[in-house]
Amino acid sequence: MCGIVGYIGNRNSQEILIEGLKKLEYRGYDSAGVAVFTENGLQVKKAKGRLAVLESQLVLTPLNGTAGIGHTRWATHGKPSDVNSHPHTDNSMKFSVVHNGIIENYMSLKEELTAKGHNFVSETDTEVISHLIADIYDGDIVAAVQKAVTRMTGAYALGVLTEYEPDKLVAVRLASPLIIGVGEGENFIGSDIPAILEHTRNVFILNDNEMAVLTRDGVDLMTLEGNFIAREMFRVDWDIVTAEKAGFDHFMLKEIHEQPKAYRDTMSSRISPEGDRITLNELSMTPEYIKDINRVHIVACGTAYHAGLVGKSVIEKLARIPVEIDVASEYRYRSPIITKDTLVIVVSQSGETADTLAALREARRCGARVLAITNVVGSSVAREADDVITTWAGPEIAVASTKAYTSQLIAFYLLGLHLAQTLGSQTPEFIAEVITAMRHLPEQVETILGQAETIKAFAEEIAVHNDLFFIGRGLDYAVAQEGSLKLKEISYIHSEAYASGELKHGTLALIEEGVPVIALATQRDLLEKTVSNIKEVKARGAHVMGIGVEGEEELKKAVDTMFQIPKTLDVLSPALSVIPLQLLAYYASLARGNDVDKPRNLAKSVTVE
Template identity: 45%
Template sequence: MCGIVGVIGSRDVVPLLVDGLKRLEYRGYDSAGIATLSATGAIERRRAEGKIVRLEDKLRNEPMQSLIGIAHTRWATHGAPNEANAHPHATERVAMVHNGIIENYREIGEELIARGHKFQSQTDTEVALRLIDQYLADGKSPEQAVLAALGRLRGAFALGILFHGEEDLLIGARRGAPLAVGFGNGEMYLGSDALALAPLTDRIAYMEEGDCVILSRTGARFLDADGKPAERVVRATAISGAMIGKGNYRHYMLKEIYEQPAVMGDTINTVIGPKDRLAHLPDLGIDLGSITRITIVACGTSYYSGMVAKYWLERYARIGVEVDVASEFRYREAPVDTQGLAIFISQSGETADTLAAMRYVKAQGGRTLAIVNVPESSMAREADGILLTKAGPEIGVASTKAFTCQLVTLAAFSLAMTQARNALPAEEVRRLMAALVEVPARAAEVLNHDDDLHALAEKIMDARDVLYIGRGPCFPLALEGALKLKEISYIHAEGYAAGELKHGPIALIDEVVPVIVIAPSDSLFEKTISNMQEVMARGGKVIFMSDRKGLAHVDDRTFATVVLPEVEPFVAPILYAIPVQLLAYHVAVLKGTDVDQPRNLAKSVTVE
């Protein structure tokens, strides 16, 4: 969600702060701002509604120069997305940026109003800011004031704090939302993630839950949740500024779609035995053979990858699987099977609902496995076991390569479970693993047909409604295809299990509604064809995605066809994800939407 950057050094930090904000644009935002100290130690701010370019315009008209500052991109929660609610918030004594939500802002706000505070915004952030300000007015030092305020605040948040006259002090705090500390030569940095700090340093310490950090130009002093001194490991990060550039691509999303063959290959290489060609997972600290049941919990696109895995695990490993939306699971007080395994899937490893659900399971004595793309994330650190996807930094808000790498990882996990339970002969597992190994090459073949998908996008870009249907593990692909189209083109789209059409959704079919049929040649193909015929009989505009074997069974009543390579049905969902991504991308570009930063959305959802 919101992005935080802070710098304290010996050169002008304003351009560094702006650059850091640009690297956090992928998280989603609707306003931006900077606060620094002037030559006299006074707090100065520049804020702007909308994109960072508007903040840059303001900085050109009203320049700032300083050796210390904090900056922020805001995704509106409390209060409208306008300049008054934009961060940093400030009084004469203190300025603050904030990611997350202060849950008890009302009661603290009423207390502060009674003490004479007058609020200038509609945000919960200003309540936390003015609480610190009040402690400063009461005579506490900056560090004491922050610690006292942290003792009062409830919620999930990360804070970056700057103080009047304190030219060698930045304070950061983390509770529930991620915050990283960067180490430089005579400079120190705060950032919501390593990407924000990539051009500045490759030495990062990730703050732990409840931490507070006091930064000066010469280093960092960490305090734990009890306010006691703590040591935090400084790690070298492989993330570089070059890794998050767009290269020659028009959008990050397109670049990330085209990276899929490479990153899927990288992911596969971490889960296959080079000699026996069976699934070999890293040491998870979990006995897979002892697991009695699996629960998969995730949000959004990650939830759909979990739905695909349900089909794989139940069919091949012969184990019962429940898949749940994290925001529902965490409040249902579901009983936890201590002999089972709960799998939590998240690109960032910081998704608030998924992280809370994982903590609930751990508190109930359950075993947890995290599938994440960020090894330093909260979920990666707290889970009993971890499987890392190797997607690399994903900047586009709409997930593409992270999704297919999740599918690859879940496919390998499903085969490992199959082996552990002796549910299939080893030779059959090798055959399925061989099919998985071929996926990157087949994915490259799909990308070679991108021009055809662009032409198809021109035919459906003016549709008001689009339906996607599929069966078996391609039903979640129908849901994912509809989500992608909604996310970035703002066309209303829905995904359905093909067999459910006649139970209601078929009433939506007419001659102007495109219906995208995802139908690889598998055991359910004929059933899907029957549902497609029902659509065409009612004048629906069928767009048929299948291999050449499948296309031989359709007639000229189809509106359009998309040809994919013929593959083992086990891996078809991974491959069929790519054309639905490309179709959504091209429709969005033709409609002129902001593909990488669609309205109202954020990359890493770190609030409820």
């Protein structure tokens, strides 16, 4: 997944594709490629690394033609490499595809096509699409694409070319953004508006289960069933910087709003078609090994550490295995007790965090098996770990992590359920219940995002303060620590998170008239005690905002302001309750006039110890 651009017209497509891909570089990528119709047929050039690598190859052997597709890849299935880069083709080199998203059933399709004689050369799910279309094709590329997508489950934005019909470029969308640019005697596709903004400001925005057929002379929009769609064209009046942010004011806000998609992408292909089991096929841990695990160590830094706090609780609750959690920079120096029966889980958004890498190497040296949770395929952490769960959040530009953190939570839920299945520590009925609730999380996050104005109003109130406190119990305390860090990172308000029950052991001395307190109370078995703690700070003059589950009247009576999250299982509440805290930090930073995306003194990837 990452950046798509396509062109059909009368100009040299190679130049337009490369320039379009450059406009998408801000999204992050690990390889790039183009496919162009030339006088010698469909030709493909692709390379691992930056666009400059691909450009240098195209200088030596240019692809001259007036129709083509291009892609910058952020690896999901298969490490970054030339062969795994897009575009992908079939064996005949007559069909070429670029793809953003994930094809969940690609393995079964691959097995079916292999049995028919198709030979696959990459590790990707995308290559299956080109072979599938080639297998179906009977003279009509539009019909072939329509039939192919009915066989595919998952999420996709597709650009498709075939040498048999060089006057057409076919685009399809399901749950992954895709836009169509309309010019004079030329038309474009792009995963983001910046890719085409230099050439046209007239666009159609494809909705889910819609496709477009582009020729030099026009664009036909239609449903996947072939019914034509009449739609008003959208005129883009953004500048290029705003366009990169998809119309949002900041990358952080854009990435907060991308979390429903990140949830779906990270979990969807790892849930069985029946929806009652977890299928972590990427793990090589045998059932025998899992049954011998006697302890788990979770090691991470910063926001990833806070995801690990939730992961500790999830694994202990679901799998009933004792879990220790460490800040990575401290792990090596406390001489941790590590044996061959210790599973060490390292968590890193970038996969290059120096402290986490050092902890991973120490664990391996001591004989432990290491499982990595990371957002970057082919990163150092991913390469050196024994097993990897990739979080498919996509590139994250803002320094303050949002969608990478919540995708790490989803990874921990998947892992906890996988361990529980293997060990029999939970009933199949309970596991199915958790999975069902997980599948509702994306739409529930969308509900929360729709109430952002409530959070914004409270954020503007707290923006004038220099000190603030977060409190919570159990999983709420873990989320409170992430909420506090997020606020500190970008608003520069001094903030601390405390376990609610610890207030009476010293922290109450800091509570004075008017001090803001954010109280998380989503855990039903702890609600009564948390409300009691809220009353303690209220009695000393605190102004309290409660984060609770909809319908909790007892909490509503105890606080000054309340934000309600949709009902879910208690164990899953962190995936919802953190969203208003991210928005709180964002709007507080905005109110104080800070650079939201680039907070002072901080870097996105910390590669020094």
